[in-house]
Structure formats: structure tokens, C-alpha cells
Amino acid sequence: GIQVEQSPPDLILQEGANSTLRCNFSDSVNNLQWFHQNPWGQLINLFYIPSGTKQNGRLSATTVATERYSLLYISSSQTTDSGVYFCAVGGGGSYIPTFGRGTSLIVHP
Amino acid sequence: KAGVTQTPRYLIKTRGQQVTLSCSPISGHRSVSWYQQTPGQGLQFLFEYFSETQRNKGNFPGRFSGRQFSNSRSEMNVSTLELGDSALYLCASSNGGPRDTQYFGPGTRLTVL
Numbered sequence: 001g002i003q004v005e006q007s008p009p010d011l012i013l014q015e016g017a018n019s020t021l022r023c024n025f026s027d028s029v030n031n032l033q034w035f036h037q038n039p040w041g042q043l044i045n046l047f048y049i050p051s052g053t054k055q056n057g058r059l060s061a062t063t064v065a066t067e068r069y070s071l072l073y074i075s076s077s078q079t080t081d082s083g084v085y086f087c088a089v090g091g092g093g094s095y096i097p098t099f100g101r102g103t104s105l106i107v108h109p
Numbered sequence: 110k111a112g113v114t115q116t117p118r119y120l121i122k123t124r125g126q127q128v129t130l131s132c133s134p135i136s137g138h139r140s141v142s143w144y145q146q147t148p149g150q151g152l153q154f155l156f157e158y159f160s161e162t163q164r165n166k167g168n169f170p171g172r173f174s175g176r177q178f179s180n181s182r183s184e185m186n187v188s189t190l191e192l193g194d195s196a197l198y199l200c201a202s203s204n205g206g207p208r209d210t211q212y213f214g215p216g217t218r219l220t221v222l
Contacts (some may be wrong), residue, residue, distance in 0.1 A: 043213035
């Protein structure tokens with residue numbers, strides 16, 4: 001199956017800083033999503049982005065499918081951005097997502 | 110539209126017991142998937158149901174089973190609970206296609222004593 005690696009595993013920032021989270025995957029994909037898991041465990045969709053670039057407020061994401069990676073950018077980070085960010089990819093004819101191990105982000109005030 | 114709901118939110122059981130968790134998908138969604146999340150193994154896929162049929166299955170023992178009803182609501186059952194089954198169980202719903210977005214419920218946190 002598809003292998004998914006996320007980096008860095010942990011990230012500590014001061015409020016207002018910018019950051020880039022990376023997701024590498026081992027095969028071609030037809031589905032890629034970024035999620036934010038809040039401290040209560042809820043997984044919240046951030047982006048559906050199997051290719052291209054999208055922006056939503058302070059967050060943006062880029063997937064370069066031909067080079068098998070995706071990046072999540074967080075600008076002007078806030079304490080509410082804390083949590084774990086997961087990349088989930090799916091390939092082939094059906095969508096059974098494989099999740100990376102996540103990047104744990106802590107934003108200090 | 111209402112989001113994905115899961116009940117109960119928290120559950121404490123003892124070894125050897127069985128448990129049933131419930132998931133109500135977003136209205137109109139026909140696919141429901143279940144995941145187990147533990148600190149050691151991360152997020153692992155359990156199974157997916159589409160139109161009342163199990164369409165995909167992860168690598169879990171037969172103690173883990175599920176079903177989907179005609180209204181797309183789904184239940185998962187774990188029999189003969191083990192300590193290692195303590196986890197956050199997440200359910201997600203989608204339209205069921207390979208390019209569809211998955212929407213997750215808040216999860217059921219199961220503790221096995």
C-alpha cells in the first residue's frame with residue numbers, strides 16, 4: 001500500500017510565526033486531504049487537494065502530485081492552531097485513506 | 110446539514126465484554142468508514158460500508174465487526190474486549206467515491222479495564 005510520511009513530527013512556535021508542514025507519499029494518488037485534530041479528538045477537514053494549490057484564510061496547501069508531496073502552510077499562527085495535523089492519501093480505484101503519523105503543533109502565546 | 114454524529118462519546122468496559130458503537134453519517138452520504146486511533150499505531154482503517162455492504166476491510170481480527178443499515182447509519186461491534194482495544198474510534202462519512210471528501214465524527218473514546 002501507499003506509504004505516507006509527515007515531517008516534522010513535532011513543531012513548537014510562538015504566536016505569529018509561520019510554518020510549513022510536509023507530507024510525502026510513495027505512489028500516485030487520486031485523493032489527498034489535510035486534517036487538523038483538535039485537543040478533543042475531532043478531525044476537521046482543512047483541504048481536499050490531490051493536486052494544485054488552495055488557500056483558506058491563513059492556511060494554504062500545495063500538492064505536487066508528480067513529485068509525490070504536499071505542503072501545508074500556516075501563516076501568522078495562533079494558539080488555536082495547536083493540535084495534530086494529518087495528511088491522508090488514497091490511490092487506485094477506491095478511496096481507503098492511508099494516514100501519516102501527523103505533525104504535532106504547539107503554538108505558545 | 111448536520112455533521113457526523115457518534116454515540117456514545119465515552120465508554121468504559123472490562124476485558125471480555127463486548128461493545129457496540131454507533132455512527133450517523135451526514136444526510137445523503139452512503140459510505141461510512143471506521144478508524145481506530147491509538148498513540149502507538151496512529152490512525153488505522155477498520156472497515157468501510159457502502160449501501161449496507163462491507164466494501165473494504167482493514168487488517169483487524171474478526172472480533173471487530175460492523176454493519177450498515179438502510180438509512181446509512183452504521184454500528185461497529187467489538188467482542189471479547191482486550192486491553193489493547195482501548196482507543197479513540199472514529200467514523201467518517203462520504204459520498205463513497207475515490208475522490209470524495211471524508212467527514213469525521215467526534216469519536217468514541219473506549220477504555221478497557
